[in-house]
Amino acid sequence: MESFIIEAKGVTYVSGKVPPPSASRTGAKDISYERGRFRYLDSHFGGTDFLGQEVVWQDEIPVWAMNYYGRILDAERFDGGRAGTVIKQALTALYQEKRFLGGFTYLHPLGEYVDQSVGDYRSFLGIERIRMGERVVYQLDYQGGLIKP
Known part of the structure; x- marks a missing residue:
């Protein structure tokens, strides 16, 4: 499952995939991906400051999720x-x-990206930041893990 999560993340938001005009909830932006028995949905609200959730289903049963809140500081x-x-x-x-x-850590001319987390895909908590010099200009908090009945 972890490899599917990484694959889905890599072919949705970061690839520049544009959300379709219809969404699962009013005002949301949804990006989805499917392969075999797995389906992934990243659904978020907002723009500069935003809140979202990623979910993976296996055989139409939700098995993993992550939520996040990001903002410009x-x-x-x-x-x-x-x-x-x-x-x-x-x-x-x-x-x-x-x-x-x-x-x-990733060095980019526009800022330094730093991600820190604890746990693994089964249960995790993390924070990503972008720094310009010593100043943190962006931050996203996230958490998630396996969903069990």
Whole structure:
């Protein structure tokens, strides 16, 4: 399942896949992916400041989920477009390592991406930040893990 999660993350948001006009909930932006017995949905609300959830179903049963809340902390020095550029490149590099958790740093001309987490795909808690010098200009908090009946 972990390999499917990484694969799905790599071919949805970071690949630039555009959400279709219809969504699962009013005001949401949904990006989905399916392969074999697995289905993935990343659904979020907002833009510069946003809240979302990722879910994986196996045979139509929800088996894994993650929720997240991200925001720009210094709108005078940084914006959502810059954050998206840094995040997409950093996460692409992370997924190429066949993982989505654990300590990771990525240097980009627009800022330094730093991700810290504890746990593994079964149960985890993490935070991602973008720094410009010593100042944190963006932050996203996330948590998730396996869903059991």
